[in-house]
Amino acid sequence: MLAKPTLQTARPNNIVQSIERVSIILDVLSEYPQGLSLGHLSGETGLNKGTAHRLLSSLVFLDYVRQDAETKKYALGFKLVELGNRLLSQIDIRTEARPFLMELAERTKETVHLVILDRFEVLYLDKVEAGVQPTGLRMVSMLGSRIPAHCSAVGKVLLAALPEENVKEMSQKRGLPLRTKNTITDLAKLLEHLKRVKKNGYALDDEENEIGVRCIGAPVHNQQGDVTAAISISVPAIRIETLVLQTAYKDWVMQTALKISRKLGYKRR
Numbered sequence: 001m002l003a004k005p006t007l008q009t010a011r012p013n014n015i016v017q018s019i020e021r022v023s024i025i026l027d028v029l030s031e032y033p034q035g036l037s038l039g040h041l042s043g044e045t046g047l048n049k050g051t052a053h054r055l056l057s058s059l060v061f062l063d064y065v066r067q068d069a070e071t072k073k074y075a076l077g078f079k080l081v082e083l084g085n086r087l088l089s090q091i092d093i094r095t096e097a098r099p100f101l102m103e104l105a106e107r108t109k110e111t112v113h114l115v116i117l118d119r120f121e122v123l124y125l126d127k128v129e130a131g132v133q134p135t136g137l138r139m140v141s142m143l144g145s146r147i148p149a150h151c152s153a154v155g156k157v158l159l160a161a162l163p164e165e166n167v168k169e170m171s172q173k174r175g176l177p178l179r180t181k182n183t184i185t186d187l188a189k190l191l192e193h194l195k196r197v198k199k200n201g202y203a204l205d206d207e208e209n210e211i212g213v214r215c216i217g218a219p220v221h222n223q224q225g226d227v228t229a230a231i232s233i234s235v236p237a238i239r240i241e242t243l244v245l246q247t248a249y250k251d252w253v254m255q256t257a258l259k260i261s262r263k264l265g266y267k268r269r
Contacts, residue, residue: 035073
């Protein structure tokens with residue numbers, strides 16, 4: 001059995017055989033959470049039992065693989081969890097997303113935001129402006145600032161990924177304050193709205209947080225497939241109607257969100 005490449009790189013001529021075999025073993029074990037016997041693992045990897053056993057002994061000693069004392073089956077070890085968590089902690093989503101945000105801002109000539117959900121509020125992590133618009137208007141959002149989640153495109157994208165009970169909890173604790181005449185302040189209407197957001201894969205803000213500003217947002221997924229952040233395009237309402245914003249920018253914001261997600265290790269779709 002040959003290892004499946006995980007990166008889009010050419011196979012090196014000087015690849016170390018033992019490391020490649022270890023990679024094969026770990027890849028196979030990742031498909032069997034209940035573990036594999038030595039014989040089964042040998043068959044799955046194409047390695048003879050002697051070679052597989054020698055490699056497994058080292059991997060067990062180093063905690064990359066564990067062996068059940070009763071069944072003698074092998075499974076992935078907790079050292080991999082430790083390393084994985086370290087890698088995830090080193091990934092700065094703002095750094096990873098920045099080039100894509102700049103590309104989107106340049107393409108649309110509009111303001112682009114990156115946000116996360118923190119305590120049921122939208123927290124601005126990054127903002128890219130393509131320059132002063134013909135109207136002379138600039139978005140007043142600032143890095144580190146917060147707004148309620150229920151009245152923004154990015155906030156609704158993030159809420160749509162939560163269980164309904166969490167949204168109800170938010171409503172009970174924080175309410176659904178009226179920001180403009182367009183803000184959704186009824187919980188039942190918000191829940192129904194969030195269902196459509198989740199189905200569509202994007203959300204709109206039709207001057208719901210700030211009069212004069214319209215936005216369209218899309219979710220950013222992490223390696224596990226969870227929605228971990230969101231991005232948006234914000235435009236002056238005086239220049240762009242909601243329908244135009246939806247038809248012109250929907251694909252761009254969704255494609256950019258997907259690019260960022262894949263950069264973070266997202267594999268689906």
